[in-house]
Amino acid sequence: MNIVVAQSGGPTAAINASLLGVYKQARQWPDVNTVYGAKNGIEGILKDDLLDLDTYLSTQEAQTLLRQTPSSFLGSCRYKLPSAASQPTVYETIRRVLEQHDIGAFFYIGGNDSMDTVDKLSAYFAQVGCSIQVMGVPKTIDNDLVHTDHTPGYGSAAKFISTAMMEMIRDAAVYDLPSVLIVEIMGRDTGWLTAASALPWLNGEQAPHLVYLPEVPFTADAFLADVRRMQKQTNTVIVAVSEGVTLEELSAFQSGDVDAFGHKYLSGIGKCLETLVKQKIGCKVRSVELNVLQRCAAHFASDTDLTEAERVGAAAVEAARAGATGQVAMLQRTGDAPYAVTTACVPVCEVANHVKYVPRDWINQEGNRVTEEALAYIRPLVMGEPALHTENGMPRQLRIK
DSSP, X not given: OEEEEEEOSSOOSXXXXXXXXXXXXXXXXXXXXOEEEETTTHHHHHTTOEEETHHHHSSHHHHHHHHHOOSOTTOOOOOOOOOTTTXXXXXXXXXXXXXXXXXXXXXXXXXXXXXXXXXXXXXXXXXXXXXXXXEEEEOOTTOOOTTSXXXXXXXXXXXXXXXXXXXXHHHHTSSOSOEXXXXXXXXXXXXXXXXXXXXXXXXXXXXXXXXXXXXXXXXXXXXXXXHHHHHTTOSEEEEEEETTOOOGGGGGGSOOXXXXXXXXXXXXXXXXXXXXXXXXXXXXXXXXEOGGGGTOOGGGOOHHHHHHHHHHHHHHHHHHHTTOOSEEEEEEEEEETTEEEEEEEEEGGGTTTOOOOOXXXXXXXXXXXXXXXXXXXXXXXXXXXXXXXXXXXXXXXXXXO
C-alpha cells in the first residue's frame, strides 16, 4: 500500500519536523511503497494533487533542510470539511482519490480545525466500511489542543516571543522619560503564547510589567489603573497582551472578517490600548504587533520543539502500523527534573472542537501577570538551539520548485 500526509492550518516553525517524522517512520514500514504528500491540505486530496515525497526527501541533506525550514512545506488550507450527510460527494471524492492511489493511511498535521477533519473523515470511513486509516498529528502555536501536555510549534513560538520581548526591553530602556510599550501577541481563545512573554523574568528582568490573557476578564479602567500604578515604579511600562482579549472599544480596530471556520480576524487590541493610553494618560506610547513573525521564526527555533515534533509524527505512523485509526498522537510529560515526555494516542473525537485554556491558578488574582507555575511549565519547551545551515548569511530552506 501507499500512505499520504498533508499539512493544514496556520504555519509553524516545527510543522515540517512532524512531516519529516511521518516520512522517515513510514520509510521504515516494509509494506509502504510510496509516501505521498498532498499539496494544500485536504484540498490537495480533493484535487488529486499529490506528489511523491521521495523526490524531495530521499537524501540526508534534504531531510536536514526540511527540519529547519519553517511554515508548511506542502502548503496549507483553511478548508472546513462539511458534514457527510449534507455533502456526501465531497467524501466520495476523497475516498475515490485515495483508493486510486492505493492509499492505506492518511496523516493530517494540524490544529483544532484539522482534527475536526480527521474526526469527520475517520467516522465516514467507518460508516461506509472503508479500511483507510486516518490519523492526526498535532500542530499549533496556540497550544490549545486538549489531552496533550503541549503542541509542537508552541515551544519555538514561545522562544521567539520571549527573545523578542527581551530585545524590546533593552530598546525601551534607552530613553529616560515616561513611556508605555504594548506588545500584542497571538492567541485566539487562549493566552499560552502571551504567557511565554514573561519568561524574561527567569533571567532577572522586571518586564513585561503587565501580562493580559483572554482567560480572565479585561476592562479599560482596570488596564489604565494598572499602567498608572506601574508608572510610579518605573519610567517605561511594558505590557504584553493577547489578541484574544476583548474590549468594547476594540471593534473600531478590527475588520470583523472571519475565516472559513467562522473565526474572527482578531488583531487590533495593541493599537486600541495605545489609543487609550494616549487619550487617558498622555505619555509616549507605542504598540507592537508581532503578527506572523512569531509563527515561523525558525532562525531561533527550540530544538526541543523540533525534536518532539518529529517524534510525534513518527508516533502517529507507528500507531497506524499497529492498526489505529481516528486517533491523534500526543505528548505526555513524564518528568520535570529532568524534563521528559512520552507519546500516546487518544481518540480524535475527544480532541476536535475542544479548547485547552491556561489554568486560572497560573494567572494572578488581579489578572495582570502569570505565576511561577506557568513559567515552570513553559521553560523546558524553549530549550536548545538546532545547528542552522546557512547560505549567504541566511538560513537555507527546502521548498517545492
